[in-house]
Amino acid sequence: xxxxxxxxxxxxxxxxxxxxxxxxxxxxxxxxxxxxxxxxxxxxxxxxxxxxxxxxxxxxxxxxxxxxxxxxxxxxxxxxxxxxxxxxxxxxxxxxxxxxxxxxxxxxxxxxxxxxxxxxxxxxxxxxxxxxxxxxxxxxxx
Amino acid sequence: xxxxxxxxxxxxxxxxxxxxxxxxxxxxxxxxxxxxxxxxxxxxxxxxxxxxxxxxxxxxxxxxxxxxxxxxxxxxxxxxxxxxxxxxxxxxxxxxxxxxxxxxxxxxxxxxxxxxxxxxxxxxxxxxxxxxxxxxxxxxxxxxxxxxxxxxxxxxxxxxxxxxxxxxxxxxxxxxxxxxxxxxxxxxxxxxxxxxxxxxxxxxxxxxxxxxxxxxxxxxxxxxxxxxxxxxxxxxxxxxxxxxxxxxxxxxxxxxxxxxxxxxxxxxxxxxxxxxxxxxxxxxxxxxxxxxxxxxxxxxxxxxxxxxxxxxxxxxxxxxxxxxxxxxxxxxxxxxxxxxxxxxxxxxxxxxxxxxxxxxxxxxxxxxxxxxxxxxxxxxxxxxxxxxxxxxxxxxxxxxxxxxxxxxxxxxxxxxxxxxxxxxxxxxxxxxxxxxxxxxxxxxxxxxxxxxxxxxxxxxxxxxxxxxxxxxxxxxxxxxxxxxxxxxxxxxxxxxxxxxxxxxxxx
Numbered sequence: 001x002x003x004x005x006x007x008x009x010x011x012x013x014x015x016x017x018x019x020x021x022x023x024x025x026x027x028x029x030x031x032x033x034x035x036x037x038x039x040x041x042x043x044x045x046x047x048x049x050x051x052x053x054x055x056x057x058x059x060x061x062x063x064x065x066x067x068x069x070x071x072x073x074x075x076x077x078x079x080x081x082x083x084x085x086x087x088x089x090x091x092x093x094x095x096x097x098x099x100x101x102x103x104x105x106x107x108x109x110x111x112x113x114x115x116x117x118x119x120x121x122x123x124x125x126x127x128x129x130x131x132x133x134x135x136x137x138x139x140x141x142x
Numbered sequence: 143x144x145x146x147x148x149x150x151x152x153x154x155x156x157x158x159x160x161x162x163x164x165x166x167x168x169x170x171x172x173x174x175x176x177x178x179x180x181x182x183x184x185x186x187x188x189x190x191x192x193x194x195x196x197x198x199x200x201x202x203x204x205x206x207x208x209x210x211x212x213x214x215x216x217x218x219x220x221x222x223x224x225x226x227x228x229x230x231x232x233x234x235x236x237x238x239x240x241x242x243x244x245x246x247x248x249x250x251x252x253x254x255x256x257x258x259x260x261x262x263x264x265x266x267x268x269x270x271x272x273x274x275x276x277x278x279x280x281x282x283x284x285x286x287x288x289x290x291x292x293x294x295x296x297x298x299x300x301x302x303x304x305x306x307x308x309x310x311x312x313x314x315x316x317x318x319x320x321x322x323x324x325x326x327x328x329x330x331x332x333x334x335x336x337x338x339x340x341x342x343x344x345x346x347x348x349x350x351x352x353x354x355x356x357x358x359x360x361x362x363x364x365x366x367x368x369x370x371x372x373x374x375x376x377x378x379x380x381x382x383x384x385x386x387x388x389x390x391x392x393x394x395x396x397x398x399x400x401x402x403x404x405x406x407x408x409x410x411x412x413x414x415x416x417x418x419x420x421x422x423x424x425x426x427x428x429x430x431x432x433x434x435x436x437x438x439x440x441x442x443x444x445x446x447x448x449x450x451x452x453x454x455x456x457x458x459x460x461x462x463x464x465x466x467x468x469x470x471x472x473x474x475x476x477x478x479x480x481x482x483x484x485x486x487x488x489x490x491x492x493x494x495x496x497x498x499x500x501x502x503x504x505x506x507x508x509x510x511x512x513x514x515x516x517x518x519x520x521x522x523x524x525x526x527x528x529x530x531x532x533x534x535x536x537x538x539x540x541x542x543x544x545x546x547x548x549x550x551x552x553x554x555x556x557x558x559x560x561x562x563x564x565x566x567x568x569x570x571x572x573x574x575x576x577x578x579x580x581x582x583x584x585x586x587x588x589x590x591x592x593x594x595x596x597x598x599x600x601x602x603x604x605x606x607x608x609x610x611x612x613x614x615x616x617x618x619x620x621x622x623x624x625x626x627x628x629x630x631x632x633x634x635x636x637x638x639x640x641x642x643x644x645x646x647x648x649x
Contacts, residue, residue, distance in 0.1 A: 099298045
């Protein structure tokens with residue numbers, strides 16, 4: 001089997017765009033990213049299925065000319081799952097928008113907790129605030 | 143006889159459809175879902191007997207061999223099915239108590255039961271899958287059910303915890319699909335038994351990336367260390383029964399998938415070094431996270447991550463003794479971790495919080511709650527007569543037998559982890575269960591914490607107690623059970639799986 005270069009390049013480009021979008025913070029962009037990357041992977045299945053051929057029906061197409069139906073069945077399943085995924089993500093993004101006014105994925109819980117503690121904490125006695133001034137003389141406040 | 147195989151998947155699916163129709167009749171709905179899961183338990187139990195007596199059972203669904211879907215049950219799959227369905231049944235009983243006692247504004251009852259049953263169907267499908275694509279479908283079924291359960295009610299805390307969980311799992315599903323496409327391109331099949339034959343003929347630089355890709359996918363699901371960061375953020379916000387069933391089952395499905403692919407598809411390359419170090423890091427970093435927590439549910443989530451390391455330890459060593467230890471430990475850990483999360487739910491209900499800063503003297507106020515926490519907690523830490531000790535002993539003995547420096551490091555690591563688990567558990571016991579009672583009828587502090595009325599509904603206690611008793615049963619019947627898992631491990635290392643799958647096709 002010789003793989004199709006065009007399909008491979010398209011799959012690569014789609015997955016690359018998808019990964020870029022998944023690293024964004026907003027859920028709706030992540031959804032776009034998941035869809036793009038998912039389509040890229042689906043095209044990878046087309047690469048895996050080899051040369052395109054006729055419909056795999058006995059009596060319609062000669063055995064040598066048939067295309068491989070198994071990857072197509074898998075891609076169909078993957079598309080159905082992607083449909084459910086996007087429906088769910090859209091719902092979740094909308095609910096998040098209703099509740100918070102944005103649909104951003106929150107920070108790590110532990111990070112947020114530490115930051116909260118830091119915000120509550122007043123400067124300790126040993127703390128010296130250092131300001132760097134333009135004149136070159138650093139100012140140290142007590 | 144192998145016509146029993148689709149039942150653990152089909153029964154919960156029909157049950158889900160029926161409970162969805164019965165959405166307006168909660169009592170009937172509860173009855174249907176409990177009966178369904180009881181039937182699944184029965185089928186799974188009989189599969190244990192069948193696989194132990196007659197060997198591995200394989201069913202080519204629709205007789206589409208070798209292209210179609212094959213369901214395979216060996217001793218390992220049958221044991222996992224049984225433990226999983228028993229745990230789901232106990233959790234379901236617990237949750238019906240929750241429905242009856244409070245009109246739970248946040249969990250609309252009408253969709254809880256169908257989703258729960260679908261989760262169970264997905265878990266069964268993943269355990270029975272004989273080809274990787276069906277495993278993928280099983281994962282997707284259980285993941286979608288888990289998305290719905292985790293974000294049930296759509297409160298702000300659950301949506302934000304859910305979005306992390308959903309995005310992580312979508313990425314892992316994409317990686318899984320990529321792996322499937324690459325595998326199909328390389329071999330022309332996704333059937334595990336055929337794959338093991340065809341991969342053996344391929345050069346290592348083709349199969350190695352595929353194996354690593356699959357391991358990454360399953361390690362995300364199983365929460366193995368570098369990929370475990372999502373778990374403690376997303377699990378604790380869900381309702382108690384949901385967290386319990388997630389903690390018990392979902393990560394273990396990932397462990398099962400690692401175990402299955404490592405033994406059935408790549409028997410010649412155990413990747414001992416990589417998995418061993420990952421196991422060590424998972425154990426130590428997970429438990430250090432647990433020690434630092436002051437909130438019981440988060441603490442339990444970290445111990446969950448940490449103890450996944452024990453199972454990976456067993457898989458990494460890849461000897462019969464270590465695999466037997468890993469399987470026994472998985473069965474033990476499913477029951478114990480689920481019962482601890484159910485107890486955390488009871489604590490939340492009883493004391494109005496799961497933060498150790500706001501609890502105290504629970505054991506004097508409710509001795510039942512004390513006992514229900516104490517037994518599985520000691521079991522988790524591995525105190526001698528209990529099943530946790532037996533599992534750890536098996537793993538340690540297997541590690542000593544292997545005797546490489548890595549194995550010794552893992553043995554030392556698991557002993558340290560065990561001690562630190564005891565420390566973390568003792569911290570919970572000291573601060574929440576001993577001391578002076580601080581419980582007043584205090585108001586819940588934020589929306590995520592349930593109502594506190596200082597009493598425990600009988601059905602919820604019964605569900606938790608049933609699970610604790612199940613954990614104790616693993617201790618009492620440890621002798622026959624350990625012999626059984628030893629045979630299961632021998633089956634994994636032998637060729638009985640391969641023969642059973644392929645004999646249905648080369649007729």
